[in-house]
Amino acid sequence: MGVRRTGAAADSRTRILDAAEALFADRGYEASSTARIASRAQVPKGLVFHYFPQKIDVLVALVDERTFVEDPADEPAEAVPGDPARTLSRLAGRLPLHASPAMRRILFREADTHRSVRDRLGHLNRVLFLRARRALEIALPGARGDQARLEAAAGTFAAVLIYQENLAGLTGQHLDPEAVADLITRAF
Secondary structure (H helix, E strand, O other), rough: OOOOOOOHHHHHHHHHHHHHHHHHHHHOOOOOHHHHHHHHHOOHHHHHHOOOHHHHHHHHHHHHHHOEEEOOOOOOOOOOOHHHHHHHHHHHOOOEOOOOOHHHHHHHHHHOOOHHHHHHHHHHHHHHHHHHHHHHHHOHHHHHHHHHHHHHHHHHHHHHHHHHHHHHHHHOOOOOOOHHHHHHOOOO
């Protein structure tokens, strides 16, 4: 993550990232100038360039520092042997994805035009997919031979977890993770 900052330097850098996060989520990367970021952060424009030599460096820092999935322990705590619906429901309840709604909007908005963002979104999706698949394998030990169905269920659930903010924005409705878990596991 880089050099550890203390005091005013950390505060200024954090304010710059906070301002950029809000602007990129609201207006998009291209429509958000470094001058606007500096103004919103209440710092001199030169300070933005001190921490981030190019505007793309602000986006990369946001994505790297503010979107991640916690590494699961050896045994997923979400797994409930014999109960795949509850397993997925618990996974959703303990969602290991750390990204604010604003960061999720940035990820989806900028993934088409910025490789680093697309790569991060792909990584997040893969990690959640693997976590869901592993939890399902523990919940349904006899289904291990049916990898295609396990992978379809895990992939669908990971997609719902990642895309739920965008789905809510498009439809105006929030998905109930328990209902989605129940629907997906009925396929077993």
